[in-house]
Amino acid sequence: MAKRVGIEVSIAIAEAAKLARSEVIPAYPITPQTHIVEHLSEFVASGELDAEFIPVESEHAAMSCCCGSSAAGARTFTSSSSQGLSLMSEILYIPSTMRLPIVMVVANRALSAPISIWNDHQDIMVQRDIGWIQTFAENGQEAFDLTLHAFRVAEDRRVSLPMIVNIDGFTLSHVIEPIEILSQEEVDGYLPPFKPRYKLDPKKPITMGPVGIPEVYTEAKMAHSEAIKASKRVIIKAWQEFADMFGRQYNPVETYRCEDADVMLVTMGSISETAMTAVDKMREAGQQVGLVRIRLWRPFPSQEFRRAAGKAKVLAVIDRCLPPGAVCGPVGAELRSLFYKVPGSPKIFSFVAGLGGRDVTVERFEEIVDKARAYAKKRPRELFEVIGVREK
């Protein structure tokens, strides 16, 4: 087992993409993803990584190049964030239905206006339905591990779908953490070479991305939808194998001190670690509080979530995204749908917190739990509530 080293999470992710033997990296730098791409370009320039690094003119071009290189059968990696991810939007829907297993790390960041380079989840929630598999990392080690896992799952011939690993901008990307960097032999043992089911090959020409007339469009989308649903088994199995080889176990949904908890917080990403501290504090004070963390966002792990949180009386769901004019945040809405008319299911209250780099502190989590308890007795007037906003 390799030693843990103090390393910036972005550099660890670049190491993961290198150890995965990425072959083509089309990328455009954007804060706070920059260090990932910068380090990869250095690896390529120094000859440490035998890959094509394509310094494209925009994120739109980056994702277009990713589609081309993946279609040609190359292991393809890129990374983006915020406005850059939005600029990719037009292309993002394409590789998923075309079943091109691109791997992308998104350093989550707010969207303008006002201009913000800081962390929240609005950038990725805009892209919720692009049909990529999506995971959320809680810490640096997980960011490294999930990146390797993403290649393994995306390229599995039963899956063959693109995959995003979400990491919180700055909170993860710019923090130095003790991370165990696996050796090349270990990674090679986990990740076999990419063998696409189909590729663009002049000797055996096929057309990728044809017109889908009304008679076939629904069927093409349905095939994609069923493929991502079916990918869950492979995602879980690849995590299991990762645990067997390297000792770290990941699950689609994780619980923390949920035994006998009547109120459960629900989080995604790095705020989960603060939430654990908050749960410890509230438990010490005698409260029956637990935490459910969603690691796999797409495909949504419905059964696993029901199993993890179905016994709670109250769920306090935290969205790091404010959808103006909507009924509630995307994670809140997902869970309300999941439990709709399920007998004995928890009451679900939706909170929005941690926008544009605003810290979600232990005290905020306590406030959220208090409010959720109060709302369980007397329904709130609003269907979601913004936490920590100054009312003046």
Place this chain on the structure above:
Amino acid sequence: MANTDAIVGWKTITFGCHVMEPGNSVNFRTGDWRSQRPVLDKEKCIKCGMCWIFCPDMAYTQTEEGYFEADMEYCKGCGICAHECPKDAIEMVTEEG
């Protein structure tokens, strides 16, 4: 309409909706929504082949006499051939019915 025999369900649709058979558009009638058709005046035609070069649907083939004839299964009536013909030998005529 497209050839509905080729239409599949979601379980049988090709992987990624790829077209696995190159050049299979010859299997589909694509010209039936045409509103105009090109009509050639052989008196004017110099057999230069510009119509054949420019036709975006590759509807033209050369006949034994050397003239170029558009296949009405595939001609979409765009009029590009008529526009490009250096001798104004092609006239676009409205389809009846």
